[in-house]
Amino acid sequence: MSMNVGGASGGVKADINVTPLVDVMLVLLIIVMLVAPLVQQGVSLTLPIAANTSDHPETSDQTTLAVTADSRFWINGSEVPEAQLRQRIEDALEGKKQRLILIKADQEAPYGEVMKAMDELRAVGIEDMALITDLRKTAGGE
Numbered sequence: 027m028s029m030n031v032g033g034a035s036g037g038v039k040a041d042i043n044v045t046p047l048v049d050v051m052l053v054l055l056i057i058v059m060l061v062a063p064l065v066q067q068g069v070s071l072t073l074p075i076a077a078n079t080s081d082h083p084e085t086s087d088q089t090t091l092a093v094t095a096d097s098r099f100w101i102n103g104s105e106v107p108e109a110q111l112r113q114r115i116e117d118a119l120e121g122k123k124q125r126l127i128l129i130k131a132d133q134e135a136p137y138g139e140v141m142k143a144m145d146e147l148r149a150v151g152i153e154d155m156a157l158i159t160d161l162r163k164t165a166g167g168e
Contacts, residue, residue: 069100074133076159089118089127090158093143095134111146119152126154 069092092100099106106114119125127147131140147155 069094069103069130071095071130071132072134073130073158073160076161087122087124089115089122091115091127091129091143091147093129093131093135093139095132097136097139099143108142111143112150115147115150115152119150125152126156127152128156128158130158 071092071094090100090102094100099108099111101111101114101118115127119127129140129143131143144155
């Protein structure tokens with residue numbers, strides 16, 4: 027039993043060593059798995075707590091308007107100046123079949139700023155709005 031190492035008797039060995047390629051691909055996969063949830067987080071808010079909420083999964087095709095405690099507006103994770111709010115809402119809804127806006131307002135956000143955002147939505151012609159809250163936990167640990 028002998029091994030051919032491509033010396034004088036054989037020739038050049040033309041096999042590809044895929045082990046380094048697999049190692050690099052696994053490292054890239056782990057990096058993507060760790061970074062993806064951080065990129066999708068969006069705006070950091072403390073949502074108000076309500077007892078009568080229903081659980082709906084968030085999908086990427088939904089349009090979200092966030093109002094922070096310091097009265098800043100965010101549409102789909104990007105900050106929008108108040109003067110451009112109406113135009114950016116129209117741009118975000120362009121070509122979408124479902125014209126529903128999810129409003130996420132921080133519990134410390136001024137009530138007037140949330141109403142200002144809702145007025146801008148109505149001015150664009152949006153009548154379907156949903157206010158997003160956190161579910162109140164009961165004493166039973168529900």
